[in-house]
Amino acid sequence: MKKSKILLGIIVLLVAVLLTTACKVKESANEYDYLVLVNKYTQLPNDWEKNVKLVETKNAWDEDIKVEKEAFEQYKKFKEDVEKDLKKFKTTIELDSTYRSVKEQQELWDEWSKDPEKGPDYVKKFVAVPGYSEHHTGLAIDICLKKDGELVYDNDKMIAEKEIFSKIHAKLADYGFILRYPKDREDSTGYTYEPWHLRYIGDKDIAKEIMEKNITFEEYLDSVEDLDNNHSAAIYRIEKTLQEYFKGTYGDKIKSSRFNITKIYTKEEADKDDTLKDLKLGEKDLAFEVEYQVQPSNDKNIKELTVPDGEYNKELGWVTNIQRLGVLKYDSKTNKYSIKEFGTGW
Numbered sequence: 001m002k003k004s005k006i007l008l009g010i011i012v013l014l015v016a017v018l019l020t021t022a023c024k025v026k027e028s029a030n031e032y033d034y035l036v037l038v039n040k041y042t043q044l045p046n047d048w049e050k051n052v053k054l055v056e057t058k059n060a061w062d063e064d065i066k067v068e069k070e071a072f073e074q075y076k077k078f079k080e081d082v083e084k085d086l087k088k089f090k091t092t093i094e095l096d097s098t099y100r101s102v103k104e105q106q107e108l109w110d111e112w113s114k115d116p117e118k119g120p121d122y123v124k125k126f127v128a129v130p131g132y133s134e135h136h137t138g139l140a141i142d143i144c145l146k147k148d149g150e151l152v153y154d155n156d157k158m159i160a161e162k163e164i165f166s167k168i169h170a171k172l173a174d175y176g177f178i179l180r181y182p183k184d185r186e187d188s189t190g191y192t193y194e195p196w197h198l199r200y201i202g203d204k205d206i207a208k209e210i211m212e213k214n215i216t217f218e219e220y221l222d223s224v225e226d227l228d229n230n231h232s233a234a235i236y237r238i239e240k241t242l243q244e245y246f247k248g249t250y251g252d253k254i255k256s257s258r259f260n261i262t263k264i265y266t267k268e269e270a271d272k273d274d275t276l277k278d279l280k281l282g283e284k285d286l287a288f289e290v291e292y293q294v295q296p297s298n299d300k301n302i303k304e305l306t307v308p309d310g311e312y313n314k315e316l317g318w319v320t321n322i323q324r325l326g327v328l329k330y331d332s333k334t335n336k337y338s339i340k341e342f343g344t345g346w
């Protein structure tokens, strides 16, 4: 009896150890890149939604909302800390809009598109294209203010609260957050000033660098030299170089372009791959697979444009929407990247 109890104990212990190990393995396989880039040109990675760990909470209006787990833990600490500085303004910070799935964004998009008077350009101005909103990541948090017991959530009214937001922004980096859409930086981020839109990037040192240098997230990614070890920086560099590449093809008449870079191969990976080794990548080159959509503007000179693999759509103008394999080639003399071998593969 005693022996079987010990045996049972050992089995229980073994199962417990095995379970913990299994969980740990699963956790590390699910680890994702907090530096993920999603903007008007770069799509949310395909496997993001099935891997993201969300927790449920309530916003300022007591509605159910979701936030990525680690981002929410850090947000709670940030809130507690920053509200000490906001006491003299009798202000607290509250949650507004946080996680939004691609499906929800699509429903929002479809709802707005139903109005025949609005058209695709009008809708695009006010609603992010499904798949291209940072709110899909669960790492974007829109806050609002509670001042003297009253909610302040109107965009213009929040922008007017300069002193309060400067206190809020000063503490963001201590908790791994950045101000994603700084003032007068639409050229880089694609968005006008949004003091309420906070973005969790995880790494406090990088967050401090971005906030102290007063640069955008895109500018930070652009400054990263080691593309092999920073996936988001590699994606940003490819996307940016592709935009330049298409400018060369279509001139300056591009209305919108969007990229979904589905795979990146370093030289080491490409050399091992039978179909890619012929590309003979250099040390700092990358091969990539991309689905892209480029939409040259629909103006009176449209017929002069040369659009390979494209089609003319009465409503949208020229549209190309295809998948390609390409190479991001590094030139050590100019320290610049260009697109080479684009279109090989498929």
Ligand SMILES: [Zn+2]
Residues within 6 Å of the ligand: 097, 135, 140, 141, 142, 197
């Ligand atoms: Zn937002």
